Amino acid sequence: MxxxxxxxxxxxxxxxxxxxxxxxxxxxxxxxxxxxxxxxxxxxxxxxxxxxxxxxxxxxxxxxxxxxxxxxxxxxxxxxxxxxxxxxxxxxxxxxxxxxxxxxxxxxxxxxxxxxxxxxxxxxxxxxxxxxxxxKSSASTSANDTTIDSSIELLFVDKNYEHLRGLKETFSEMRPTHVTADVDEGYHLLETRPIGVVVSDVLLNGFDGADFLAAVKERFPDVVTIMMTSSKDSSVAVRLINEGQIFRYIVKPFPKEAMRSTIDEALRRYVLQKQQPSQNLKRQEQQVATAAVASTSSNSQSLSQLLEEVRQRLAEKKTY
Amino acid sequence: MLNYKKIKKSLKEVRDALERLELLEPMLDENSSDASVLKNSRQLSEFTVSVHKLIGSIPDPFLPTMVQSAHAVIESKPSKQLHSAVVSSDVSEDKFQALLKATEDRLRQAIQAELAKIMVADAFAPAPAPNGQIYSDAYTTDDAVRQSEQRLRTIIDSTPLGIVITNEECKIEYVNSAYAQLYGYQPSELIGNSFTMIVPPDKREFWLDLHAKYLAGYKDIRGEWEVRHKTGKPIYILADAARIVGTDGKPKKVTFVSDISELIKLKDEARQSEMQLMQAEKMSSLGQMVAGVAHEMNTPLGFVRSNMDLLVEMFAEMKLLLERYNSLREEILHGSPVSVAQSMAAIEEATQKFTLYKQVDKITQNSIEGLTRIQELVSNLRNFSRLDEADFKPASLNQLLDSTLNIAGYLLKEITVEKHYGDVPNVMCYAAQLNQVFLNLITNAVQAINHDHGKITLSTAREGENIVVKITDNGVGIAPEHLNKIFEPFFTTKEIGKGTGLGLSIVYKIVEKHHGKIHVESERGKGSTFTITLPIGKVVADAESTALFSES
The missing domain is CATH 3.40.50.2300 (Response regulator)
Incomplete structure (x- = not known):
């Protein structure tokens, strides 16, 4: 060794x-x-x-x-x-x-x-x-320079329709952009559409946005997650790091341009992770974890099942 | 020369006066009351005056024969019987002139007396009905007097100042419209009633007492009071009063009030928002302090906790080793050479793992040091907050500075602190508040330092009856244009969200509360010195204010 x-x-x-x-x-x-x-x-x-x-x-x-x-x-x-x-x-x-x-x-x-x-x-x-x-040749690592595949889609989840409309207006020109206030619909979109980046508010209807993003990351480790919130809470942020491998945490209100560049960065990260799975910490984490314990998770789960499973796993988790 | 204009005017007045007299006439026949007699006599006087004026305006040669009858009017006591008003008489021209003169004087006096009466009566009368008819009888010859009287009335009725006259029986005798409006009543609802209807129910006794004492001349009413609107809601007034003697010869209280409810509300709001801001600032500095203290506390807690885990691990290793030694002993006593060898090998293996014991001194020593640090931190916190101490009492500024330094320790890791403490007497102060002042100034000093050789100097010295505290840093300094603003609330050079801009304004307030002074000297790039001068103050015996036994 x-x-x-x-x-x-x-x-x-x-x-x-x-x-x-x-x-x-x-x-x-x-x-x-x-x-x-x-x-x-x-x-x-x-x-x-x-x-x-x-x-x-x-x-x-x-x-x-x-x-x-x-x-x-x-x-x-x-x-x-x-x-x-x-x-x-x-x-x-x-x-x-x-x-x-x-x-x-x-x-x-x-x-x-x-x-x-x-x-x-x-x-x-x-x-x-x-x-x-x-x-591979070194050419494949140049994700930064290439334009990002326009077929990769975006998903925004927020209970504020006003905000959703604003986001839709801003991003739908660039690429297919889904907005929804319904978490289950969001989850369904993730299962059916080629979504690369999910942006969620921390407060969703009847849902904790942090839970949602953690579950998304668990089920779709390649998807890059971003939390947006107007209520600053450091314990939520810490949870999002430790459980959700959050990519960015942005505080409302934010400048439109900052959001644009954050989304660009997230898309680039998504492409990079797809090209080089080694760059994906969450995937890695799951692989290392499954090497130790055989995973039981199937690929067709409802969101609530998934959430429950994620919560349970976190409760039993030995690591931080 | 004839002045037709004047004559015409006089004639009109005579005609008007006559008309009024005629109007009154029927009332006099039957049961003529005093009031109607008074009214009549007033009218009569007016009529007489107007006639006299008319006569005056006509040169002698033109005087008609009816003047003779006018003379009779003047002769007769100007009242009583209206029927005798126009009587013919054969009085010579000379005598008439003399009589006229005498009458003129008498009239003038009578009119003046009447005027004075009317004014007092008007002051006590209810506010006029919109058509203003009540005052139609208040005619005088003297336009100026009448005008000024009207002006006065207009002023009284249009002033936003409420005016009320209260008598000895606590009854309201007069209110102006502003007063009635202020309380939400009609004037008629107030007049004749006790003034206590507008004071808070639980304050009635107090007010009755105050009213009596005020009229007796040994209490004042000036000030801000809480009273009651008709709806029962509290309103606030600013009142002042004057004593007058009424026509009945009895003392009355004239009170002038203005509604200051809005003002009080605004003041209250301002006070509240100020308190909220001060609280916000306190929370913000508290937040900073908590962040620092939490980190200071969690660091030793971190390694002490870790060390405890390590000791647990070590004891587990030791237990394993002991058990294996025990079984070795058993094997030696009862076992075979092979089993002894196996036991020996097991001991060898456990010994290999048993490494932590070599570090046990370091582990325990570090832990004890860590716990001591936590202990000190907690005691520093207590010293700093002084929660368990009396508010205003003598305290050593040197000690206060030290406990602040202790609490700010986490800020001062990279900074040299020089102390030049004088041998100064204790100062009467709110120690916790002065700590807040010192923490704020020291925190500012640290934040001003942007280089590696930061130095903060603290000094105390006695100057006469004052102690002077200086806090000096060698930081960036304050821009000259900011120097006179730094104690203003909300002034901050920090970016939005990084500071409330209230820190130094609170420092200023606290120093002011101690009757002290604070000023700053600063040079760009060299640093700043904040100087606080605090009076030593006298130890006040609390015996006077404190009872020995508490009420059960």
């Missing part, structure tokens, strides 16, 4: 690092007490998982994640923090593209599980990358 890729822990509190060192005493790890130090390590070594504190002097955890994404895009990013306000949580989604958000104090066993799970995902992605490198 080749040498395991290292996990990097960053915290300005030495004693936290000392504990983590013992928790991961059987795993190859690196420690850093500041963002700068962490970036130096990221530049010099291959790191599978980056676990960082949020509130640190000079460079915050989110800032570190953002820089880390540039230096080492495949490193899986996790925040382990004592407190973050909503702004920081949203930033961690939108700019840090964080994989997990873990609160201090933490549970050693769960933390170990989550981090090791992420490390396994990293290893798998890497294998997939190496495999596709052999097969």
């Amino acid at each position: 080749p040498e395991q890729v290292k996990i990097l822990f960053v915290d300005d509190e030495q004693k936290v690092l000392e504990s983590l060192e013992l928790v991961f005493r059987d795993t190859p790890i690196r420690l850093a007490t500041s963002g700068d130090e962490a970036l130096k390590i990221l530049r010099a070594e291959e790191i599978s998982v980056l676990v960082s504190d949020q509130r640190m002097p000079k460079m915050s955890g989110v800032e570190l994640l953002r820089e880390a994404k540039k230096i080492s895009p495949h490193t899986i990013r996790i925040l382990l923090t004592g407190y973050s306000d909503l702004e920081q949580v949203i930033d961690s989604i939108n700019t840090g593209e964080v994989y997990r958000y873990i609160n201090k104090p933490w549970d050693n066993a769960k933390l170990r599980e989550t981090v090791q799970f992420a490390a396994r995902m990293y290893e798998q992605q890497k294998e997939l990358r190496d495999m596709s490198k052999g097969i």
Whole structure:
């Protein structure tokens, strides 16, 4: 077995690092007490998982994640923090593209599980990358430059008809755009139409938008999900990270242009994930998980069944 | 020379007066009351005056013979019997002139007396009916007086100021229309009734007492009062009063009131929104503090909790090892060499895993340190909030600054804090509020620092009867054009949503409440110094205000 890729822990509190060192005493790890130090390590070594504190002097955890994404895009990013306000949580989604958000104090066993799970995902992605490198030419990775297939459709779910109309007007010129206030209809559309991006409000009629997006991600891991909301709630945002692998969290009201570019980015992500399944953390997560436990989920489920199953799985979940 | 215009005018007046007299005439025959007599006499006087005016306007040679009869009118006591008003007489021209002169004087006096009476009576009379007929009898020769009287009445009736006259029996004798309108009544509903109908029911006794004392001359009514509208809803008035003596010779209270309900409402709203804003600011600084404290607290909690998990793991390893040692002992005593060897191998395996014990000192030591930090944090929080302390009491500013520094510790990790505390006496203050002031200023100081060698200097010194606290930073400084605005509410240079702009205005308010002063000096790129001057104040014995025993 080749040498395991290292996990990097960053915290300005030495004693936290000392504990983590013992928790991961059987795993190859690196420690850093500041963002700068962490970036130096990221530049010099291959790191599978980056676990960082949020509130640190000079460079915050989110800032570190953002820089880390540039230096080492495949490193899986996790925040382990004592407190973050909503702004920081949203930033961690939108700019840090964080994989997990873990609160201090933490549970050693769960933390170990989550981090090791992420490390396994990293290893798998890497294998997939190496495999596709052999097969495909480098041309296929240029999703950024190519225009996105206009057959990919958009879905907006919101209980506010006014908003739905506005979204329909804005996006239907570009590509087929579905809007609905009915969650079941939205789910049906996902099953029948080639939808690439789902944007949902947090408050839906009789439904929690976060639940809906988590279920969508569970059932359609390739679909890119975006939460839009006018009510800011950091616990919802944290749930969306940990359970829904949310792509973006946007706060109403937002500028039309910002929404356009967010949708563009989401579509690009969708195309990229389709081309390179290794880029899809959720798919990876499911593959790693199914390797451990045989999955029972069938492909034809009603939304309520799916929601129930997702909720149950989350309740039993050992990792964050 | 004849002044026809004047004569014509006089003639018209005479005719009008005559007409009125004639109108009154039938009333006099039967049971002539005092009132009708008074009215008649008034009319008679008017008529006389008008005649006199007419006579005056006609030069002697033109005087007609009827003047002789007019003379008789003047001679007769100008009242009583209207029938004698026009009587012929043979009085010589000279005598007539003299008589006329005397009559003229008498008339003038009579008219003046009458006028005074009318004015008092009018003041007490109910507001005029729309057609204004009630006052039709208030004629005087003196246009100026009449005009001014009318002007006065117009003013009284059109003023938004409510006017009410109340007598000794607490009965309302007069209200102007503004007053009646203010309370939602018709004037007739008020006049004759006790004024207590407009005060809150539970305040009636108080008002009756106040009314009596006011008329007796030793209480004032000036001020803001809560009264009752006809509908029962509370209204607020600003009142002032004057004592007058009525025609009956008895003291009366004239009260002038204006409705300030709207004003009170606005004031109330302003006070509430100010309170809400202050609360918002408090929540915002509290939020910042909670964020900092939560993180400070969760960090040691994080590693202590983790260390406990590790100790649990270690004890599990140790238990396994102990069990295997026990079975080894059993095997040695009772088993075979093979089973002993197996046990030895099992012990070897468990020992390999048993590594945490080497770290046990570090684990426990770190945990104890972490718990101590949490303990300190909690005690800092208590010191800072001073929840369990009396409001206004002597406190050491040096201690307050220190407890604020402790609470702001998470902000100050990268900043050098220099303390130049003087040996200063305690200051009478609301300690928790001063802590809020210091936290705000220290937080601002930290936020102003945008470089790696940040320094904040805190100093205290006594200057006469004051303590001077200075908080200095070496941050970006304040733009000169902002210096005079920074204590204004809502002034902020932070981006929208990042600050309420109330922090320093609250600081200012708190310092003001302590009868202190605050000012700022700043230089762009060099930093700022906030100087707070607080009077030491005297320790007030609370014996006077506090009873020894509480009421059961």
